[in-house]
Amino acid sequence: MSSPVVIIGLDGATFDLILPWIENGKLPFLRETMKNGVYGELKSTIPMLSPTAWSSFMTGVNPGKHGILGFFTRKRNSYAIEVINAKHRKIEEFWILLNKIGKKVGIVNVPLTYPPKRVNGFIISGMMTPPGAKDYVYPNSLKEKIRVIIGEDTIDPLFTYLEGEEVFTQKLFDSTEKLAKICFSLIKEYKPELFAVVFNGTDYIQHKFWHFLDRKHPRYDIKKAAKFQKIILSYYQFLDKIIAKIYSLAGKNATLIIVSDHGAGPLLKYFHVNPWLLHNGFLALKKNIRTKLRECLYKVGLAPEKIYNCLLRVRVGNLGFKGHRTDVSLRRTLERLFLSVSDVNWKKTKAFSIGSGLIYINLKGRDPHGIVNPGEEYEKLRDTLIYMLKKYRDPETKQPVIKEVYRKEEVYSGPFLEEFPDLILVPNSGYMTFEEYEFGSYTVLTYAEAVSATHKSNGIILMRGPQIKKGLKLNEAEIVDVAPTVLYLFGIPIPSYMDGRPLYEAMASQKIAKQPKEYPIKYTGPNYTVNMENPYTPEEEEQIKLRLKRLGYIS
């Protein structure tokens, strides 16, 4: 039997924040792990969003092969969107490959694993599980066990950034403690050979409280900072103890891998792509009376983000979690007043945005009402957009907002390339591209009022165990390398479709470098023709969208 592998995911963890704490001895277990193992930055995906990055983590491929670019996706041959789920991901997770050679796995709270697949072992699905879903675990009998361990059968903390600091913090620590208890108990009972858990709380708490760490942040408040500036550190200290316990439960021979899906940094403003395209003439609205009326309201500020911020000010953030129905009907009423996709004149629209910093050219032959010819016209339009976007400056600071605009073929490869957005924006520090659908705001830049941190490319990786070198700094690790590294630790071959590589430089001995000559199993490889049935009911899809809105992810 090979030694077990334990993976701890800390969503959004970055050395920019935690390295000083580790060095000062405030996170003793992480410090010991760095000293007795290897560590380094882990390059995230583009975009640096949790569903995208965690999907690359679990498949070892770039988004052009797994197909996940954010919290929702464009429906084929349509301008409409749908909320994503695990079935949209077209490549098998590495734990399914391990299953095929008889390894027992335990997967807890990894984002985008709903609906859970059947495995030898267990799965508790993570972020993007519909609130209140009954089928969020495999096997089903696990629900009863969870009830025994934590006194209820859900691990969903049900909080939002709209909540006050105390309530938010309380819910976060409580839900993390419950999650930890479930991990301790299931590791003891099942003894999985691969165990993976993701703690999302690191990302949530950074989004919520970053400004209390940063005196230069416009939302820094000296009184509140006195109370809350240590809260992120306390949360990491809480997790430091939890990780130490999980590692000790896995036994002396276990390899521990701690990873984050992306880093984090201060957020000041959102960049809204659709208003920018509208103001610059790339996107056109219809001329009928209803659209005109909505356009007038939109110009005076009746847009989803404003409403969200108003709700924030009067602190009715909890609205809806107990009575979804009221909330949905309120939203439907508002939506009749908001400018929407139905107001877009597609016959005069050359480019539009769906997703975080993702721009589609309205292309003939691909899009239902495409007007831009492939070839020269398409390339010229992309060049113009890249030039203008990079030139765009924040009217307040006169600083450029967009750091880089990539053509899709520069960052992705694989079967999804054709249907993927044509340009991908990466903003400068302090800015975040709003996950756009329709028209979140009339102004191109808006202040981020509910969250004060954004995502950055530099995630983290730390590894330790008998198979791992000591005290080495890794310089070139990427998130797609995790899956092949795990397969390598189990001594099984790496499927050729994987874009990542095993982190050979981290391995202590050459013994485990010996790979079996024969493939123990036949890899079926990526399956792009899977029937994409939607596991969400329309109500569940509504609830998830609403949830994401409240968390500030989508407009």
Ligand SMILES: [Zn+2]
């Ligand atoms: Zn994340």
